[in-house]
Amino acid sequence: MNKMPSPAWIAFTLLLATALLVVAGLAEGAQGVAVRAATHQVFVSSEKDDSLAVFDARTRQQVAAWGQCRRPRHLQLSPDRARLYVACSDDHRVDVVDVASRKTLASLQVGDDPELFDLSQDGRTLYVSNEEDGLLSAYDTASGKRVFAVRVGDEPEGVRVSADGRQVYVTSEVANLVHVIDVASRKVVRNIQVGNRPRRLLLVRDGKELWVSNELSASVSVIRTDTLEVAQTIVFAPRGLRAEDVTPVGMAASSDGTRAYIGLGRANHVAVVEVASRRVQDYVLVGRRAWGLALSRDNARLYVANGLSDDVSVVDTASGKAVATLKAGRVPHSVAIDD
Structure with missing residues (x-):
């Protein structure tokens, strides 16, 4: 009769198998999505150079650059971090790049x-927000086919999927609205009035709050996602700057949900906001026209794309100071980090 393996041997075998998966970069994340090993690449899109640049997050040295498409803008990694999606505005497409x-x-x-x-x-x-057509369009990433499209206000920009995936939020720059689209019915179910020229969207507090940057109101509107009503408006007023120069656009939140960072555009600063109290804790000086923001996964470094100084500021979040500047082509728009 064959002897059954001991519990200790079974436990060792399972542990070894898991370790091998991790080394191969195939261990599954919290939501069941396979996650690769990090490449430590920092991707930056350059609108005027029609290119992408890549920096090593550890050395802060540029390691590659290439022409991607006409006017590349927003960048976002896939959930498994294996692919980089690139909005190619003047080519009317989104490119999918192997990381x-x-x-x-x-x-x-x-x-x-x-x-x-x-x-x-x-x-x-x-x-995807189609600015010229006033649409929010949904596409199947495998086939590339459009699943549906919903008409929204003029010049839609910011897009964010709700925490449960049932709704999509879209900003309309001209209408000063956030549209709430029900994915199942494919209809706009709510229009929420916010500040002037709403641009970007950020979910915090485990999806319970939706923050909206209002470029021409120097503010962020805080929307409760259960009631779909504005609960508070956070106003930014860095010392010595005129209100019209404070133009918030890009936002990022720490992984522990305690802090949010808002790029203040022509004010050349990033606001640091405590999420729980919704109070501004600090203003960090960066480059000219700070828009696109991205945080490293350990929350230690904030990358800020500065569109008018043609560079990316690297901010040490512990000290609240920019510690490096990366030259990133003409008019850098967005940053994505595979770390």
Whole structure:
């Protein structure tokens, strides 16, 4: 009769198998999405150079740059971090780039002038704002086919999928609205009035709050996602700057949910906000026209794309100071970090 393996041997075998998966970069994340080993690449899009640049997060040295498409703007990693999605505004498409090889795998035709987008939690659906057409369009990432489109206000920009995936939020710059779209019915179910020229969206407090940057109101509107009403407006007033020069756009939140960072555009600063109290804790000096923001996964470094100084500021979040500047082509727009 064959002897049964001991419990200790079974435990050792399972532990070894898990370790091998991790080494291979195939261990699954919290939501069941396979996550690769990090490449430590920092991707930056350059609107005027029609290119992407890559920096090593550890050395802060540029390691690659190439022409990608006409006017690349928003960048976002897939949930498994294996692919980089690139909004190619003047080519009316979103390119899919392999993170490891930096080769373009596919180009999704997504309608006129895509600027911003968001991916569903499983990475199967791409939600794109079509600025010229006034649409929010949904595309299947595998086939590239459009699933549906919903008409929204003029010049839609910011796009964010709700924490449960049932709704999509879209800003309209001209109408000063955030549109709430029900994915199941494919209809706008709520229009929320916010400040002047709403641009970007950020979910905090485990999706219980939606923050909206209002470029021409020097503020962020805080929307409760259960009531879909504005609960508070956070106003930014860095010392010595005129209100019209404070133009918030890009936002990022720490992984522990305690802090939010807001790029203040022509004010050349980033505001640091305590999420719980919604109070501004600090203003950090960076480059000219601070818009696109991205945080490292350990929350230690904030990367800020400065569109008018043609560089990216690297901010040490512990000290609240910029510690490095990366030259990143003409008019850098967005940053994505595979760390």
